[in-house]
Amino acid sequence: MLPHARALTSITWWWLGLTLAVAVYSPFIAAGAAAPLLTWLTPVLVWLCSTALLWRFGDSTRRLFSLRLYLGLGVAITLIKTLFRVVFYVPGLTSGPSINLPTVTINLGTWHTTLLGSVPWAVVAAAAIDGLRLAAVVMAFGMANTVANPRRLMKYAPAALYEFWLALAIALSLAPQLVEAASSVRRAMALRGEKFGLAALPKLISPVVEIALTSGLNLAASMEVRGLGVANDLRNSRPWRFARSAGTLVGLCFVAGAIFLLLGTSTSLWIPVALAILGSTLLWLAVTFGVAKRRTRYPVEQPKLGDWVVRTACSAMLVWTALGTLGVVS
Amino acid sequence: MIKLVDLRFTHNGQSRAVFEGLNLEYQAGEFALICGATGSGKSTLLMSLVGLAPHTTGGTLAGQIRFGQGELARDYTGLRPADYSSMVGYVNQTPGEAFVAQTVAEELAFGLEQAAVPSAEMLVRVAEVAALLGIEDLLIRDLNTLSGGQKQRVAIAASMAAGQRILLLDEPTSELDFSAAEALLGLLRNLATNHGYTVLLVEHRLELALSLVDSVTVLNGFDGAEKYSANELPVTAFNQPVAAPMVELARKLGWRKVPRSVAAAQTLWRDRASRVRQLELPASSASPVLVLNGVNATVGKEAVLTNLNLTLYPSEIAALIGPNGAGKSTLLNLIWDRHSSECVLVPQHSDSLLMAQTVVQELSNSDERAGVASGTTEKLFAALVPEARTSGHPYDLSAGQRVALALAMQLVRGNSIVLLDEPTRGLDYSAKADLAALLIKLSQSGKSVLVASHDSEFLATCADRVHSLNNGQIGSWKSPTQALGRLGDHTPQLLQVTGAALRLQQLEAAE
Numbered sequence: 146m147l148p149h150a151r152a153l154t155s156i157t158w159w160w161l162g163l164t165l166a167v168a169v170y171s172p173f174i175a176a177g178a179a180a181p182l183l184t185w186l187t188p189v190l191v192w193l194c195s196t197a198l199l200w201r202f203g204d205s206t207r208r209l210f211s212l213r214l215y216l217g218l219g220v221a222i223t224l225i226k227t228l229f230r231v232v233f234y235v236p237g238l239t240s241g242p243s244i245n246l247p248t249v250t251i252n253l254g255t256w257h258t259t260l261l262g263s264v265p266w267a268v269v270a271a272a273a274i275d276g277l278r279l280a281a282v283v284m285a286f287g288m289a290n291t292v293a294n295p296r297r298l299m300k301y302a303p304a305a306l307y308e309f310w311l312a313l314a315i316a317l318s319l320a321p322q323l324v325e326a327a328s329s330v331r332r333a334m335a336l337r338g339e340k341f342g343l344a345a346l347p348k349l350i351s352p353v354v355e356i357a358l359t360s361g362l363n364l365a366a367s368m369e370v371r372g373l374g375v376a377n378d379l380r381n382s383r384p385w386r387f388a389r390s391a392g393t394l395v396g397l398c399f400v401a402g403a404i405f406l407l408l409g410t411s412t413s414l415w416i417p418v419a420l421a422i423l424g425s426t427l428l429w430l431a432v433t434f435g436v437a438k439r440r441t442r443y444p445v446e447q448p449k450l451g452d453w454v455v456r457t458a459c460s461a462m463l464v465w466t467a468l469g470t471l472g473v474v475s
Numbered sequence: 476m477i478k479l480v481d482l483r484f485t486h487n488g489q490s491r492a493v494f495e496g497l498n499l500e501y502q503a504g505e506f507a508l509i510c511g512a513t514g515s516g517k518s519t520l521l522m523s524l525v526g527l528a529p530h531t532t533g534g535t536l537a538g539q540i541r542f543g544q545g546e547l548a549r550d551y552t553g554l555r556p557a558d559y560s561s562m563v564g565y566v567n568q569t570p571g572e573a574f575v576a577q578t579v580a581e582e583l584a585f586g587l588e589q590a591a592v593p594s595a596e597m598l599v600r601v602a603e604v605a606a607l608l609g610i611e612d613l614l615i616r617d618l619n620t621l622s623g624g625q626k627q628r629v630a631i632a633a634s635m636a637a638g639q640r641i642l643l644l645d646e647p648t649s650e651l652d653f654s655a656a657e658a659l660l661g662l663l664r665n666l667a668t669n670h671g672y673t674v675l676l677v678e679h680r681l682e683l684a685l686s687l688v689d690s691v692t693v694l695n696g697f698d699g700a701e702k703y704s705a706n707e708l709p710v711t712a713f714n715q716p717v718a719a720p721m722v723e724l725a726r727k728l729g730w731r732k733v734p735r736s737v738a739a740a741q742t743l744w745r746d747r748a749s750r751v752r753q754l755e756l757p758a759s760s761a762s763p764v765l766v767l768n769g770v771n772a773t774v775g776k777e778a779v780l781t782n783l784n785l786t787l788y789p790s791e792i793a794a795l796i797g798p799n800g801a802g803k804s805t806l807l808n809l810i811w812d813r814h815s816s817e818c819v820l821v822p823q824h825s826d827s828l829l830m831a832q833t834v835v836q837e838l839s840n841s842d843e844r845a846g847v848a849s850g851t852t853e854k855l856f857a858a859l860v861p862e863a864r865t866s867g868h869p870y871d872l873s874a875g876q877r878v879a880l881a882l883a884m885q886l887v888r889g890n891s892i893v894l895l896d897e898p899t900r901g902l903d904y905s906a907k908a909d910l911a912a913l914l915i916k917l918s919q920s921g922k923s924v925l926v927a928s929h930d931s932e933f934l935a936t937c938a939d940r941v942h943s944l945n946n947g948q949i950g951s952w953k954s955p956t957q958a959l960g961r962l963g964d965h966t967p968q969l970l971q972v973t974g975a976a977l978r979l980q981q982l983e984a985a986e
Contacts, residue, residue: 297581368585
């Protein structure tokens with residue numbers, strides 16, 4: 146039973162997860178140049194907050210497993226990011242105290258490059274902060290994924306987006322399955338009398354992927370047998386179908402592009418904003434006018450006062466971050 | 476309710492059909508058992524009745540499938556699985572993997588949501604179907620927290636919640652212990668008799684189902700199928716060399732019909748009583764190969780094994796029995812963890828041991844790992860399942876053949892203690908008999924075999940000693956006859972009928 150998770154509806158949990166993820170990149174960071182402590186503090190706080198929520202509200206049979214998974218991912222991301230920045234450091238403008246590592250020069254005829262060398266601490270710190278931010282984002286989504294099953298969100302997906310959501314939900318449930326499969330393969334190798342080491346990794350890949358894919362396919366087959374989408378009374382004449390698919394696809398591409406530009410170091414901020422608005426409008430049109438009849442929902446969760454409080458706070462935070470990013474507030 | 480006309484299914488790239496010339500009919504309210512040897516196409520038949528074959532498996536389905544009563548009967552051939560969903564519910568062996576929701580109530584509602592049933596009506600119908608299957612108390616539970624038996628009930632409820640009148644179940648009891656299996660089959664009987672559902676049950680453990688079902692359909696692969704009334708099941712219906720215990724008994728004593736229940740068999744037995752010889756057990760004189768003294772183990776926070784003692788001897792087959800959750804797997808894993816240089820373990824989901832892309836590759840990898848002459852594993856494997864094709868992917872083998880492959884790979888390493896965790900899951904009677912013969916051969920060659928199983932019929936054919944695991948402790952018995960005779964309904968049927976014989980060899984021919 147999940148009495149705790151029911152404190153909020155699953156939509157609210159995902160909303161909260163998204164807000165926490167976005168908060169890592171909030172205007173605090175931009176202002177952080179003046180207060181370096183804040184650049185460290187924000188991702189760490191978000192990370193701690195997500196971890197605490199995961200532990201407090203996660204289903205007791207799954208939370209330890211999830212915590213390990215997302216913690217491991219976060220540590221790996223941070224380490225790899227930092228390591229790459231140090232190994233492939235290109236001497237540049239940053240100055241200040243450095244760690245002095247031996248320089249490795251690779252000469253391949255006309256092409257040569259240097260690795261390592263004298264790397265300023267400031268560069269290492271910036272890389273670590275970058276890694277920490279990503280780790281915090283991973284933990285925020287991991288929290289939502291653990292506390293509120295993504296499959297439940299499918300219920301709320303508009304019929305026109307149903308197939309898309311379905312693929313996404315199966316993909317999301319595949320991630321923990323991959324880890325589970327890996328540990329079962331590892332156990333099986335021990336039972337077969339094999340040593341488990343780095344050399345065994347390539348051998349692991351095929352059975353792990355196989356197990357995860359099989360269970361994904363089983364799930365899809367089971368949904369289909371149970372009548373998946375059988376009553377989705379979509380407007381099925383050819384032009385409608387084309388318009389709906391095209392609208393959905395282009396809209397999604399626009400939104401994805403907007404997110405990509407926002408997270409990158411885009412010069413202008415108005416382009417992604419315009420893209421996002423255009424994309425959302427297209428999606429809304431496709432979703433609203435492409436469907437004649439909607440599926441029904443089993444009334445499992447009703448938003449309560451707590452939900453509206455959390456949702457309002459999250460929305461405020463998101464709006465403020467957006468405005469801050471656009472430079473309207475600082 | 477169901478009418479099949481000349482149904483035939485062929486896998487892609489194979490000239491021989493999985494089944495062919497099936498002409499079968501099932502009525503509303505009929506509880507039908509479908510059996511047949513491993514690979515005779517039982518699962519494929521069920522999958523084709525719900526559109527999964529050929530939709531997800533590939534291959535070609537020919538012939539006709541008609542569902543519905545009289546005038547309303549409709550041709551369902553060649554539709555997609557979703558199109559069957561208003562008519563047919565399907566439950567496979569491992570419902571845990573096929574759950575689509577998070578809680579029981581949502582799982583039951585999934586089909587109703589798809590069919591666009593209004594929310595208010597949905598609440599009523601979920602409550603109704605939950606009451607029908609006795610799972611009202613579970614509605615708010617998370618699906619992950621259910622026991623095996625509960626999961627099966629939820630899966631069945633979910634498959635019929637949207638008003639399906641036909642239920643197809645593929646070995647729903649394979650992961651359940653005896654009492655849970657019995658309760659589940661009783662429930663299916665009730666659904667058919669009192670609520671008019673048509674239930675098609677694939678199950679090769681005839682001893683579990685025969686007394687409850689109305690009809691028995693025996694699939695003979697490309698020879699078509701025969702359907703019999705459960706009351707008039709001739710012994711000759713089964714052409715495999717080894718069949719269910721009751722069939723074997725009837726063959727041995729020259730009965731024409733298979734007795735439907737233990738009581739019926741007892742009457743026949745009393746009329747034509749034959750003598751029972753003493754069970755011959757290997758004399759145990761050698762010193763033990765393994766002694767566990769005061770072992771404790773916990774799973775999570777729960778103590779599973781408390782102060783447990785167990786002794787294993789060479790040259791014997793020891794059985795470990797006990798209900799689901801008693802700690803049988805925990806004990807086997809513990810033995811393997813502590814004595815991994817002397818033991819091999821074939822785990823419950825033995826498929827996890829198979830990792831290569833072809834069976835041939837798997838066999839030669841195994842030779843290499845064990846450091847034995849090439850071809851050794853293959854010989855062992857062929858002794859277990861001579862008919863298996865080794866050119867394909869391991870997962871193209873049948874469930875029984877895969878267990879045999881895993882066992883062969885472990886045996887070839889030559890360790891002196893062989894641990895097996897529920898090895899008969901998914902095996903038909905011939906494969907079980909082969910497995911029993913192999914275990915006996917192993918024990919005669921000096922190995923010590925420990926089998927955890929709730930298949931008492933299988934244990935009756937090979938166990939030399941029985942340890943029963945209850946409340947974290949081992950109870951040991953003087954003889955397997957004594958131990959297995961204390962299991963109530965779960966007692967091997969031969970022992971129930973004769974009161975003394977555990978194995979068929981103990982019976983002297985009648986007259």
